[in-house]
Amino acid sequence: MTPIVPITRRTLLGSTAAALPTILAPRRGRAQAAAGIKIGVLNDMSGPYRDISGPVSVACVRQAIEDSGVVAKGIAVDVLVGDHQNKPDVGAGIARQWADRDGVDMIIDVPNSGVALAVAGVAREKDKVYINSNAGTADLTGPACAPTTLHWTYDTWMLAHSTGGAMVKQGGTSWFFITADYAFGHALERDTTAFVKSAGGTVLGSVATPFPGTTDFSSFLLQAQASRAKVIGLCNAGSDTTNCIKQAAEFGVTSGGTKLAGLLVFVSDVHALGLKAAAGLVLTETFYWDLNDRTRAVTKRITAKSDGVVPGMGQAGVYSGALAYLRTVAAMTAPVAKASGAKTVERMKTMTFDDDAFGTSTIRADGRVLHPAYLFEVKTPQESHGAWDYYKLLATIPADQAFRPLTDGGCPLVHA
Amino acid sequence: MFMIFGIPGPLLFGQLLLGLINGAFYALLSLGLAVIFGLLNIINFAHGSLFMMGAFAAWILLEYLGIGYWPALILSPLIIGAFGLLLEKTVISRLYKLDHLYGLLLTFGLSLIIEGLFRNYYGSSGMPYQIPPALSGATDLGFMFMPNYRGWVVVVAVVVCFATWLVIEKTRLGATLRAATENAPMVQAFGVNVPRLVTLTYAAGVALAAFAGVLAAPIYSVNPNMGSNFIIVVFAVVVIGGMGSILGSILTGFMLGVVEGLTKVFYPQGSATVIFVVMVIVLLMRPAGLFGKAA
Incomplete structure (x- = not known):
């Protein structure tokens, strides 16, 4: 018998949900995977952080793909979605599976600092781009920083x-x-x-x-x-x-x-x-929908995909991060970007990005993204x-x- | 300012009172569970979800129909009680002949489905629900600031608990109910429609959960997880009080609220665990619970 506290619907579902990404992820052969870019949105779909990440983050990634115009340039983009249930082991497991089996090139979102740190380790080991938008811990760009990690939206130091x-x-x-x-x-x-x-x-x-x-x-x-x-x-x-x-x-x-x-x-x-x-x-x-004309415009585009729910800063960071990544991929060409996450991040650190949500952003050597x-x-x-x-x-x-x-x-x- | 165990006296009195307030919720919720278990032998794991549905019913009534707190206090338990009736008739009644575990699994599954549906439609961060104007504001008790609404919750909880106990222990209806639990065929032989009695009892237990949900709506935000936050603690209360003992679960509810309140002062990190420590100790010393009859 397990102790009392962990008997929640989530623990009981834990083992089943580890299999969830398998259901959500379209199965394709490796040859096909090599043709385009795969983005994995890893966040909380069913728990306390669903409203700060969840489905709205997925809508933000889709909007970023549309706004980047990469599809017109011949780069196909697939989006995979995983629910980490606020458990570091589940999150790391999904990330590992995405890297090993599904050919995911970039993992984005990841609320909950505990899960965020675990996924950072996996992304580094597998050489995949990791754009964290929704976790707080400033350690992601401190002692736990990695050549594959970018911390996009906010952190505990800033707050x-x-x-x-x-x-x-x-x-x-x-x-x-x-x-x-x-x-x-x-x-x-x-x-x-x-x-x-x-x-x-x-x-x-x-x-x-x-x-x-x-x-x-x-x-x-x-x-x-x-x-x-x-x-x-x-x-x-x-x-x-x-x-x-x-x-x-x-x-x-x-x-x-x-x-x-x-x-x-x-x-x-x-x-x-x-x-x-x-x-x-x-x-x-770092983002509020009613800040200026540009934030209002991007919010209008996103709410058309999110059932009218207005994005918060974490979700807007997912939009901004995905857009910046896709622009980098377009600049580097997809095969080069897919070859190494660390190289892609290195390239991103030399670039300046501009989007409707955050205005101008630059990225520092430690992976910290800077904006007002x-x-x-x-x-x-x-x-x-x-x-x-x-x-x-x-x-x-x-x-x-x-x-x-x-x-x-x-x-x-x-x-x- | 005088001190008790290194804690200022007024702070300690405040904490005791807060403990009683939380205890009122525990008592009200565990009461419904105890009624359902005591009379139907069903471990109703869906109780937390039904509590949440009660709160949501109040919110929906206000948001879409403009019906305020006071009518909701009556309407919401009626609506959710009717839902309970449906639930009992269609699925739960099929399990009476089987082991307890099947009822537990079924109601647990139901609660997952209900919570999932609400989360899908309403998100996870909840909906605001204001305290009714007549009960807003607070009274200065000298040692603490007592919100009027919380005082109301304690009073209502005590009245409802006592009334339920009276009905079951002291009226003819209660006597029939208890007899039906002991020996259903015999009671049926006397011309009582036992299945209908059982269905109505389940609906009444569910209505109690919904009633607690409406009471909780202005204090906690109305969100799909609010039931699962409570349900485990409430089960512990029922187990400590003695499965099925109505008086036991009422008294234990209030008592554990106070124990938890005091833990929050002396060792806050342990306040989520202390109830389970009490449960372990009680089960070791009195396996049938504090007020339970040994099997």
Whole structure:
């Protein structure tokens, strides 16, 4: 008998779902596979991160293929989809199978830092391009960086720096952290603590909440309140964050003057919370659909493929990353790009990309993709003029300041 | 400020109260499970999904028909109860003659299908559902800020639990039900339509789950996973209380809520596990559960 906690629908399905990509993946012979490019979208199709990745990410890849125009140049592109179920072993297994049997050339998306790090190892070993858009850990371009890895959209350092720094500037000098008890939560707490302290603030305490499985955060919120901290830092994601925000309002934590810092909040989380509960929240994203004419235009194209769901930054990063990759393939020719993932990534690092979602992007030696980050505040219900009208822009952090300095990450590639 | 075990007193009182509030949900959910197990001998693994469906029914009523919280509190259990009726008539009733495990597998499969369908249509991050205006706001109790809605949940949970217990233990209907569990052919010989009684009991258990779902909707976001977050804990509550014991599951629900609340202060990392530690200890000392009759 297995222990109680793992008996969820996912564990029971785990073994069956490992076979899922086999069903989803079109079976073709090797000779045919050599003719075109194969992109594998590996993400969460059935769990807590479905709404930040899931089917909308697949729609984004399809839009990128269309916008790249590579098909007209004679390069066929196949898309494979896999559900990693937030399990590193399942994710690595799918990646390995894609590389060995299905001839996948590039793996993209991969939310959940634990899975992301596991897949990075497989991509490096198999010499496949790995564009991570949806995982947080800054280690992907730090100690765990690889010549095949690109980290596209955001990371824990960027979030901590932007949101954390902005909160301290606004007078939030004393902090208490509510941290999801796993790799991502601890990384985010570590990075934010460093910023708060360097900005002259203090950290009064923190509480590690069991992940997954915590639904009621009121107890932790009251502990945070009792510490008399000015800011409660939420080092968690998805429904953990939305539950915290909802319950903080309910227990009068926020009306008592304590501020909440949602260190990783996606537009889909705000959508789930509703503006009444989320109003006033300060957060950082690298993409927002209503930022300018170009983001509105690309969102219009993507929503036509995503049943009207507006993409968040992780999904927009999938679009941007896939587009950049396909442009590189077109420049290198498909057979050369297919021959080596590391060579393709090396080429990408020398190029400058421009797309509707992120504007201009460049890529650094450690695999970090650079573009501006935006500090937003969530609108009140009165300020919002329609569906998905959620953010007002507070500040733009330029690309060269938004991410961790190259030499601070400890990436072996930088010194090599 | 006075201290208890190094924790400020007011904080500890607050945590105790929060524990009771969570306990109210555990009690309400495990009550439905205990009714279904006690009277039908079905381990209803679909209970969490039905709880989730109750919350979704409230959200759908509001979103598409403009029907608010108060009518939903009645309508949603009726709708989901009717769904339960259908479920019992079409599939579950076929398994009464088989081993418990078949019922468990069937209801587990049903819950996977139901959750998958909802996730497919509504995504995984959930839908907002506001606290009704009459219950919004909070009361300052001196040692903590008590949201009015949570107070309401505790009161309603206690009333519903007590009423259910009364019906089953003290009324003629309850007596017939219990008799039907003990010896169905004999009760049938007295002219009682036992299959219909069983169907209605299942529907009532399901309605209780849906009722808890509506109560939970304003506190947690309405999302397809909300049931599976609760169901394992609730099963532990039923096992600790004694399978099928109604009073046992009510008292255990409240008690475990408090135990969990205190763990959140003294060792937060363990708060998701403590209930199972209690379960292990109880099963070692009293295999039939705290309030169960030894087989």
